[in-house]
Amino acid sequence: MREAVPEPQGEDDLIRSALAGDDEAFAGLVRNHKAAVLRTAARFARNDAELDDLGQETFMRAYQSLSSYRGDAPFGHWLSRITIRACYDFLRERRRHEKDVSLDALAYSVADPSSGAVFSSEQARLILERGMSRLKPADRLVITLFELEDRSVREVAALTGWSETLVKVRAFRARKALKRSIGGENER
């Protein structure tokens, strides 16, 4: 279950000042929220350079649309939606140029379920990266939010702007596709 993150003190003041053109105030907002944004973005980026790009793209979008923030939800929630949107666009863009990630060093024997293998987090990350690189961006997004970030259907729907029914359907299909992708890899 995800813990509610308390709104940092003075956030409203920072937003007002940033809207009035105070760059230092916006930098303060970035300082307060960069860890959360980067943690989410790190699920989609393959290295630090991509993560930095994705983080900056997210905050650039937030900066450009700050005037549309109405304050009816915590700033962090509003920023989460922008983060997810940026990650989704990033995945779609990357898919156009993507080639298979080379994982020659990965010992796939550990993925044999009959051996009762235990995965290290790094092995699991690599297997998932490879398996998910073949999924559609929407499938990858929904798997990441559901399975790795433990978000609920309602949360995923709110973050992506999709209906709850669509989220459920996509989650089911994405899981099936990922099983096929990882299973097929392992059976080679």
Add this chain to the structure above:
Amino acid sequence: MNDRPKDDRDVRLERIFAAAKTASPDVSGVARNFETRLMARIAESRGSGEPWYGWAWRLAPAFIVLTLLLGAWTLVFDPVRATDPGTMLVAVAEQVTLVDDLTGG
């Protein structure tokens, strides 16, 4: 029999998810001075307003379409497309008369 591999793949997938979740990604390297880099990028984007010729390039497709339409219109509606000398003479005479009327000649 057929369900057996499906079960195995489910188990394996759960194991992979569980292992991937145990480690939260290390973002400390990127987080260091992140806001400094970002604010520099924002300042740069604010300083580099688009030059006027940026707009000119954006209008280029519209001008191309307009040119093509005008070209097509000229081909379809040109009334003096005749090749015989008589028709051409009449057309020239009409033009001369029109010019005289307009210029008071």
